[in-house]
Amino acid sequence: MSVLWRQTTHGVQRRPETASRTTAKLILMGALVAGLLAAAFLALTTSTVRLSGEIWAAHHEMARIQRANSLLEAEIARLSSIPVLQERSRALGYERAGTLDFIEMGAP
Amino acid sequence: MLRGPDARLRFVNVLMIAVLLPILGQLVRLQVLERSRRLPEVEELLQRPYTLPAPPPGIVMDAHGELLVGNVPIYKVGAEISRGGGISVVGNVTRTRQVAEELAPLLNRDSEELFQALSVPPDAGGRVWRPLAAAVPADVGEQLMQLRSERWGWLTLEMEWQRYYAEGDLASHTLGFVTERDKDGQQGGFGVQGYYVRLLSPLPVVGRGEVDAYQVPLAEALALGELRAYPGTDLVLTLDRTIQAFVEGELDWAMQEYRAQGGTILVLNPRTGAILAAASRPAYVPYEFGLYPESEYPLFQDPVVSSSYEPGSVFKVLTVAAAVDAGGVGPNWSYHDSGYLEYGGVPIRNSDHRAHGQQNLQGLLDSSLNVGAATLTTRVLGAESFYRYMRAFGFGQKTGVDLVGESTGILHFPESEFWSDSSLATNSFGQGIAVTPVQLMTAVSALANRGTMMVPYVVAERRYPDGRLAVTTPRPLGTPITPETADYLAELMEKSVAHRLTRAQVPGYRIAGKTGTSQIPIPGGYHPVDVITSFVGFGPMPDPEVLILVKIDRPGIERHLRWGTQTAAPTFSRVAERLFVLMGIPPSEAWAGP
Numbered sequence: 001m002s003v004l005w006r007q008t009t010h011g012v013q014r015r016p017e018t019a020s021r022t023t024a025k026l027i028l029m030g031a032l033v034a035g036l037l038a039a040a041f042l043a044l045t046t047s048t049v050r051l052s053g054e055i056w057a058a059h060h061e062m063a064r065i066q067r068a069n070s071l072l073e074a075e076i077a078r079l080s081s082i083p084v085l086q087e088r089s090r091a092l093g094y095e096r097a098g099t100l101d102f103i104e105m106g107a108p
Numbered sequence: 109m110l111r112g113p114d115a116r117l118r119f120v121n122v123l124m125i126a127v128l129l130p131i132l133g134q135l136v137r138l139q140v141l142e143r144s145r146r147l148p149e150v151e152e153l154l155q156r157p158y159t160l161p162a163p164p165p166g167i168v169m170d171a172h173g174e175l176l177v178g179n180v181p182i183y184k185v186g187a188e189i190s191r192g193g194g195i196s197v198v199g200n201v202t203r204t205r206q207v208a209e210e211l212a213p214l215l216n217r218d219s220e221e222l223f224q225a226l227s228v229p230p231d232a233g234g235r236v237w238r239p240l241a242a243a244v245p246a247d248v249g250e251q252l253m254q255l256r257s258e259r260w261g262w263l264t265l266e267m268e269w270q271r272y273y274a275e276g277d278l279a280s281h282t283l284g285f286v287t288e289r290d291k292d293g294q295q296g297g298f299g300v301q302g303y304y305v306r307l308l309s310p311l312p313v314v315g316r317g318e319v320d321a322y323q324v325p326l327a328e329a330l331a332l333g334e335l336r337a338y339p340g341t342d343l344v345l346t347l348d349r350t351i352q353a354f355v356e357g358e359l360d361w362a363m364q365e366y367r368a369q370g371g372t373i374l375v376l377n378p379r380t381g382a383i384l385a386a387a388s389r390p391a392y393v394p395y396e397f398g399l400y401p402e403s404e405y406p407l408f409q410d411p412v413v414s415s416s417y418e419p420g421s422v423f424k425v426l427t428v429a430a431a432v433d434a435g436g437v438g439p440n441w442s443y444h445d446s447g448y449l450e451y452g453g454v455p456i457r458n459s460d461h462r463a464h465g466q467q468n469l470q471g472l473l474d475s476s477l478n479v480g481a482a483t484l485t486t487r488v489l490g491a492e493s494f495y496r497y498m499r500a501f502g503f504g505q506k507t508g509v510d511l512v513g514e515s516t517g518i519l520h521f522p523e524s525e526f527w528s529d530s531s532l533a534t535n536s537f538g539q540g541i542a543v544t545p546v547q548l549m550t551a552v553s554a555l556a557n558r559g560t561m562m563v564p565y566v567v568a569e570r571r572y573p574d575g576r577l578a579v580t581t582p583r584p585l586g587t588p589i590t591p592e593t594a595d596y597l598a599e600l601m602e603k604s605v606a607h608r609l610t611r612a613q614v615p616g617y618r619i620a621g622k623t624g625t626s627q628i629p630i631p632g633g634y635h636p637v638d639v640i641t642s643f644v645g646f647g648p649m650p651d652p653e654v655l656i657l658v659k660i661d662r663p664g665i666e667r668h669l670r671w672g673t674q675t676a677a678p679t680f681s682r683v684a685e686r687l688f689v690l691m692g693i694p695p696s697e698a699w700a701g702p
Contacts, residue, residue: 063161
């Protein structure tokens with residue numbers, strides 16, 4: 001609904017102006033929606049950035065764990081390698097087996 | 109000039125429009141009209157390439173999952189220095205010297221060298237990057253990372269993966285190594301790693317996108333998980349490290365015992381083609397391949413697949429198999445051995461230079477008669493039939509084993525310009541033909557596996573980084589002879605070991621085998637002294653589980669002892685005896701007691 005009014009500013013008589021409340025509301029709504037969209041976009045961008053940062057950090061953490069894992073694998077393999085096992089066996093007093101004989105067992 | 113508020117308002121409006129219009133115009137020009145032209149410039153300004161942390165290459169394990177080749181992280185350390193306050197970076201001369209002294213023990217370098225590296229020459233401008241050390245171990249790298257975050261922001265650390273050979277130089281030829289990428293990104297290598305280089309090596313994951321102030325990518329591709337760094341594919345081999353270590357030990361013993369210059373022992377499962385152990389000497393240290401001079405590069409080639417040699421009398425079993433399978437000879441066949449035969453203008457004599465009278469196939473193999481073998485090819489088989497069988501046995505072709513550098517060997521066919529009539533006679537006992545150990549083993553596997561040759565292989569499983577598992581299915585390579593022929597030949601070979609080749613016997617086990625002693629070709633003929641002795645055998649009969657080739661190059665013992673029966677056969681016996689125990693194969697016969 002339009003309203004007509006006369007306005008006096010600083011004592012100056014102004015001509016009657018026509019304004020639409022609907023237009024004003026539409027502009028306001030438009031600004032609000034634009035603001036909301038902008039806020040949503042900002043939130044999305046921020047979230048993406050944060051997520052990217054977290055994923056980047058996760059990649060590095062994964063790489064760190066992979067490095068630690070590879071080192072542990074290598075260390076386990078070194079400790080269970082044939083030369084180390086042989087040395088350890090000799091230290092414990094074991095010797096290489098001589099002839100092995102099989103004993104034929106009767107059927108149960 | 110402007111009177112009244114209306115006029116002033118209009119003026120302000122016009123002014124604002126005048127200011128905004130060019131901006132709007134520029135926006136339209138940049139965003140719409142010149143978009144395609146401007147986009148690359150903008151991307152160049154905003155986007156940076158980034159690389160995900162390098163995942164490790166695939167590891168290599170033995171048949172029981174024991175690590176053979178793994179990875180350890182190492183670091184390339186450098187300094188990003190700039191001129192500031194004199195000649196140095198890091199602050200001033202005194203400070204630089206302190207840093208150099210602190211770094212020296214960590215990097216295992218001389219502090220004076222480090223001081224020089226950290227000092228910027230007066231004529232250098234801006235920032236300079238200086239390498240300080242390569243292949244820095246992981247623990248030191250971690251310490252340096254800590255120091256960088258606390259005090260030394262100028263330190264640069266680049267992580268790389270270094271291969272770790274858990275068993276040292278065990279199975280060096282089979283495991284091989286992979287070279288660094290060349291400028292085109294291509295990698296080469298030797299052994300099984302060279303063969304599967306594409307599977308083992310992870311591809312560097314490079315993305316491009318916007319980065320923040322800390323160079324952390326903000327790219328959507330990263331957030332959406334589109335960029336993922338996959339490690340290389342893991343390989344599980346058919347090799348058993350215990351068997352491999354034992355076989356290498358026996359080869360070293362044989363080399364020393366017979367004062368040989370080289371040798372090979374190959375162990376294969378004739379039913380599947382799986383290679384259980386492959387040892388060759390001389391060997392090399394795979395993790396030090398970069399230290400070898402170019403003249404020693406031939407050491408990197410695996411003799412099992414790359415080196416061909418004249419097989420000698422071992423080859424006779426294949427000649428006899430061809431003759432039997434063709435239907436030309438059988439248990440009742442015999443010939444008169446006069447100790448001499450001339451064919452194609454070339455005289456053929458037995459190795460003992462003796463005549464053996466009436467002989468059958470068993471006698472031919474037992475006494476390893478050259479005249480008998482030549483009789484089979486020249487009078488029974490003929491060239492067409494003999495070479496058809498040799499093709500069927502895979503000679504002159506690759507077996508398809510998954511190792512780098514497989515050679516086809518040399519076998520001249522009648523259509524070849526290098527073939528002559530005499531070839532038919534000499535080829536029958538393994539002369540004038542060159543085979544690789546794996547080729548010979550594949551051919552002989554037909555005798556041990558009821559006529560079917562299997563494709564030899566060393567990779568039993570491929571474990572992909574996404575969890576998929578690909579198990580190698582044994583594949584037949586061909587069926588050159590019938591099961592009946594194979595069984596008959598295996599029986600002849602078993603009797604040969606039982607009656608004549610006592611040195612190859614394994615107590616309690618029935619073994620089939622054949623010796624070989626071959627001359628070494630040199631320009632213009634054969635080496636007058638040097639020979640290659642060999643023994644190929646399988647067991648336990650009647651259902652053989654292992655096929656073993658022992659080849660000893662140029663034994664240096666007394667000349668009258670340089671025979672397969674004296675060198676390769678006893679080595680075979682030692683290997684087979686322990687191998688049966690290691691593999692848990694029970695004896696063929698009940699133990700009779702000592």
